[in-house]
Amino acid sequence: MDHFERRLAGLLRQDPEPVPFEPRHREALRAGVRARRRARAARRAAGYVLAGAGLGLALTLWPHGPTDDRPAAPPRPASSPAPTPTTTPAPGASVSEPPSRSPDHTPSSPSMTPTDTADSAPPEDTSSTSLPPTATHEPQFATATGRDHGGTTPPATTPVTEPAGTPSATATG
Amino acid sequence: MEQARAGEYDAFVAARWSVLFHLARLLTGGDRHRAEDLLQESLVKLWFVWPKVADEAPEAYVRKVLARAAARSARRRWWGERPVEELPETAAAGDLSATVAERSRLEAALAELPPRQRAAVVLRYYQDLPDRQVAEALGCPVGTARSHAARGVARLRRLLADVIEPVG
Numbered sequence: 001m002d003h004f005e006r007r008l009a010g011l012l013r014q015d016p017e018p019v020p021f022e023p024r025h026r027e028a029l030r031a032g033v034r035a036r037r038r039a040r041a042a043r044r045a046a047g048y049v050l051a052g053a054g055l056g057l058a059l060t061l062w063p064h065g066p067t068d069d070r071p072a073a074p075p076r077p078a079s080s081p082a083p084t085p086t087t088t089p090a091p092g093a094s095v096s097e098p099p100s101r102s103p104d105h106t107p108s109s110p111s112m113t114p115t116d117t118a119d120s121a122p123p124e125d126t127s128s129t130s131l132p133p134t135a136t137h138e139p140q141f142a143t144a145t146g147r148d149h150g151g152t153t154p155p156a157t158t159p160v161t162e163p164a165g166t167p168s169a170t171a172t173g
Numbered sequence: 174m175e176q177a178r179a180g181e182y183d184a185f186v187a188a189r190w191s192v193l194f195h196l197a198r199l200l201t202g203g204d205r206h207r208a209e210d211l212l213q214e215s216l217v218k219l220w221f222v223w224p225k226v227a228d229e230a231p232e233a234y235v236r237k238v239l240a241r242a243a244a245r246s247a248r249r250r251w252w253g254e255r256p257v258e259e260l261p262e263t264a265a266a267g268d269l270s271a272t273v274a275e276r277s278r279l280e281a282a283l284a285e286l287p288p289r290q291r292a293a294v295v296l297r298y299y300q301d302l303p304d305r306q307v308a309e310a311l312g313c314p315v316g317t318a319r320s321h322a323a324r325g326v327a328r329l330r331r332l333l334a335d336v337i338e339p340v341g
Contacts, residue, residue: 004330005298007337011279012199012299014272021190025213029186032217 182223185231186216193235199295200243203280215239240296240310244288275336282332289313290325297322 001009190212197208197215215238219231226234283291289311296307308318330337 004333004337005326008279008294008326008329008333009298009301011275011337012295014276016191016195016198016276019191019194021187025190026183026186028213029216029220032213033220036217036221 178223178227181227182220185227189232189235193232193239196236196295196299197239197243199280199283199299200239200292202284202286202291203277204284211239211242214242236296236300237310240292241312244292244311278333278336282329285332286325286328290321290328293318293321294325294329298326 193215194208194212197212198205201207201211215235218238219226219235222234223231283294286294292311293307296302296310297304302310304315304319304322307322308315311318311321313321
């Protein structure tokens with residue numbers, strides 16, 4: 001510490017005029033403490049309100065709708081009981097793929113054309129019309145009645161089997 | 174409990190007010206009003222930590238808060254002048270003693286320093302704190318505090334050349 005620094009320290013430590021702690025200082029301190037306490041309380045209350053609002057918002061936005069809670073994988077095997085591998089969709093394939101399945105139906109069901117299926121079948125109907133047993137049963141039933149009953153024609157299926165013509169021909173012959 | 178706490182606090186503030194105010198005045202470069210505001214702020218902060226620091230070093234806590242607040246508030250633009258309706262007291266010729274004149278020059282020179290240099294000089298030469306405690310009070314590394322103090326003293330050396338004459 002050189003001369004200047006010693007002199008500087010002496011100047012800084014010169015006894016200043018005493019400043020008494022006056023009542024106005026005390027009042028100002030009390031007011032400052034009260035203001036700071038109020039500010040703290042307000043900040044804490046704002047924090048609680050924000051936390052509550054955030055929690056409420058999170059609970060509101062929490063996904064709990066019936067469509068979302070329904071499991072996606074299990075109903076698909078149950079809704080596609082087609083025994084033939086051509087009509088059974090792949091596990092990953094969705095129900096809304098009618099154009100790929102409609103050509104498979106045309107050989108088994110003579111009354112349905114690809115254009116009919118594509119035009120008249122909305123996505124909801126394809127799930128019901130994509131059941132191949134109903135379509136493939138008709139020809140089998142027609143031939144079975146022809147074999148089992150011989151020459152007797154069943155009353156209910158007569159109009160259906162008339163266009164084929166084979167049961168009546170085998171019964172007479 | 175609250176009454177005892179308030180009593181201890183009031184006693185401490187009343188006993189140390191003058192010394193702390195002088196420190197605040199030096200830290201603000203002689204601005205009396207700003208020094209009072211700074212000291213009020215620091216003592217309000219002291220009230221909320223009084224149970225923790227009352228038995229240890231409340232004055233050191235106030236000193237640290239004062240130094241940091243002085244450095245921080247001076248980073249904001251501070252014009253240091255306030256319009257008043259009446260002119261402040263002006264010194265008459267021959268009214269001032271040499272000591273008061275030196276003191277006024279010293280405060281004016283301190284006001285010329287950047288706030289961190291001023292705080293480092295005041296803590297180092299007025300409070301006689303070692304570099305480590307100056308650094309702790311300012312919240313900076315020891316080398317930085319030492320650098321602030323050295324630069325501040327170098328500048329004061331130029332500003333106060335006619336007041337503090339070098340030994341020939």
